[in-house]
Amino acid sequence: xxxxxxxxxxxxxxxxxxxxxxxxxxxxxxxxxxxxxxxxxxxxxxxxxxxxxxxxxxxxxxxxxxxxxxxxxxxxxxxxxxxxxxxxxxxxxxxxxxxxxxxxxxxxxxxxxxxxxxxxxxxxxxxxxxxxxxxxxxxxxxxxxxxxxxxxxxxxxxxxxxxxxxxxxxxxxxxxxxxxxxxxxxxxxxxxxxxxxxxxxxxxxxxxxxxxxxxxxxxxxxxxxxxxxxxxxxxxxxxxxxxxxxxxxxxxxxxxxxxxxxxx
Amino acid sequence: xxxxxxxxxxxxxxxxxxxxxxxxxxxxxxxxxxxxxxxxxxxxxxxxxxxxxxxxxxxxxxxxxxxxxxxxxxxxxxxxxxxxxxxxxxxxxxxxxxxxxxxxxxxxxxxxxxxxxxxxxxxxxxxxxxxxxxxxxxxxxxxxxxxxxxxxxxxxxxxxxxxxxxxxxxxxxxxxxxxxxxxxxxxxxxxxxxxxxxxxxxxxxxxxxxxxxxxxxxxxxxxxxxxxxxxxxxxxxxxxxxxxxxxxx
Ligand SMILES: Nc1ncnc2c1ncn2[C@@H]1O[C@H](COP(=O)(O)OP(=O)(O)OP(=O)(O)O)[C@@H](O)[C@H]1O
Ligand SMILES: [Mg+2]
Numbered sequence: 001x002x003x004x005x006x007x008x009x010x011x012x013x014x015x016x017x018x019x020x021x022x023x024x025x026x027x028x029x030x031x032x033x034x035x036x037x038x039x040x041x042x043x044x045x046x047x048x049x050x051x052x053x054x055x056x057x058x059x060x061x062x063x064x065x066x067x068x069x070x071x072x073x074x075x076x077x078x079x080x081x082x083x084x085x086x087x088x089x090x091x092x093x094x095x096x097x098x099x100x101x102x103x104x105x106x107x108x109x110x111x112x113x114x115x116x117x118x119x120x121x122x123x124x125x126x127x128x129x130x131x132x133x134x135x136x137x138x139x140x141x142x143x144x145x146x147x148x149x150x151x152x153x154x155x156x157x158x159x160x161x162x163x164x165x166x167x168x169x170x171x172x173x174x175x176x177x178x179x180x181x182x183x184x185x186x187x188x189x190x191x192x193x194x195x196x197x198x199x200x201x202x203x204x205x206x207x208x209x210x211x212x213x214x215x216x217x218x219x220x221x222x223x224x225x226x227x228x229x230x231x232x233x234x235x236x237x238x239x240x241x242x243x244x245x246x247x248x249x250x251x252x253x254x255x256x257x258x259x260x261x262x263x264x
Numbered sequence: 265x266x267x268x269x270x271x272x273x274x275x276x277x278x279x280x281x282x283x284x285x286x287x288x289x290x291x292x293x294x295x296x297x298x299x300x301x302x303x304x305x306x307x308x309x310x311x312x313x314x315x316x317x318x319x320x321x322x323x324x325x326x327x328x329x330x331x332x333x334x335x336x337x338x339x340x341x342x343x344x345x346x347x348x349x350x351x352x353x354x355x356x357x358x359x360x361x362x363x364x365x366x367x368x369x370x371x372x373x374x375x376x377x378x379x380x381x382x383x384x385x386x387x388x389x390x391x392x393x394x395x396x397x398x399x400x401x402x403x404x405x406x407x408x409x410x411x412x413x414x415x416x417x418x419x420x421x422x423x424x425x426x427x428x429x430x431x432x433x434x435x436x437x438x439x440x441x442x443x444x445x446x447x448x449x450x451x452x453x454x455x456x457x458x459x460x461x462x463x464x465x466x467x468x469x470x471x472x473x474x475x476x477x478x479x480x481x482x483x484x485x486x487x488x489x490x491x492x493x494x495x496x497x498x499x500x501x502x503x504x505x506x507x508x509x510x511x512x513x
Contacts (some may be wrong), residue, residue, distance in 0.1 A: 168345045182347075183347070
């Protein structure tokens, strides 16, 4: 009985702690927004340079009313999903090829390292010359930024698959393909998921980078356009929308991660 | 009946810095239903011998003759290497799946083994839900599923604590005897080797040669844990200990 009560108390305490954390988080947000609004109303900060919560909200609503909001969000989302999907598939396949051929992985090692440490943004102008000032170069940009690091982290995971498991499969006369499917891939599900998480944020960087450089639509374009016409409201509205989009995709990946991890 | 003959087997490992001569001129004859234990100092090449028989490593010279057509070997390692994402039944079916022998008959055989050795209510459980001893039994059944003629056991109990080790070695011994299997087991532990084997082979330091061979003959030989209490047990222990001690100093 006593142990049960103690446990109850313990659970209550945890719940209370959680409530405190969440309340504080919400409070910080509210205090920030309210003081931003009040300071702009009182003219302490320049709304022309710093905008205000009300104005940002108004901008978003007017974007929605003129049917622009969904178009811009959709364009960016589409670019992100295409680059993320392609980048993940290419990254994993390439990592598998490197695992398959130790010779190839040795040969390509220095090139991958150089490509990985190169600031890919510097390739932006060349990409635009090659692929044209259109969505293709945005996707290419995002792929370039995200794929190399996916290849490297997934390959490292593959290489460190439990040795005894591979030996066991070999003792059953498994071929290399069977070893890959039965042991290497399932062993690295967690590695793959965590590299996909990084891949996603890299893809965001790539897509926005690309949109800032070339696009005529999308959130990156909105931000860029806003800054060119000195419309801070629009710039901040773009950033806020981007933040919301990132969080949604991030939580989606967390959800998938939890689903997949549950198995063991 | 003889199953396997090893003649003048040698193995050199080649690395950039040096040539490691692991084993040298090993001769061994394994008969059907025999239980043979290999003991020797750490790093002397015990695992190497098993790897070569199991086809995981290439030999440098010598011969390995299988006296039976299509002789199959089954491996069991120190780590149980159960796949955490597969349940007990699927883990046991792994070898059959890989060899494309997932027939109804074979599945039934696996289920009978699981039932016989007290694991049938855990068929759908995952490895992390099992105790160390149970995991080792699952690993053995996974090996038995492909119906090997010879079992190669590489320190199969050394990941277990002392108490569990004794009960699990009883279990594994019972299973091997009941299924009428031939076994070649590597062990660090002299007690374990004497209590389980019909024959203990003592290897020397690297490059390892066969230092001595002991036929373990005891009156009323029974389970490994009972054999440990046998009168002759200590005699063998002292003999083998001397062999090893001499070489390790
Ligand atoms: N792949 C390898 N490459 C190079 N040297 C190796 C390799 N595998 C084993 N060796 C060397 O060969 C020798 C014998 O190794 P082996 O694993 O057979 O010893 P062991 O008797 O099983 O040792 P332990 O009791 O520690 O398990 C060791 O000195 C080891 O360093
Ligand atoms: Mg060994």
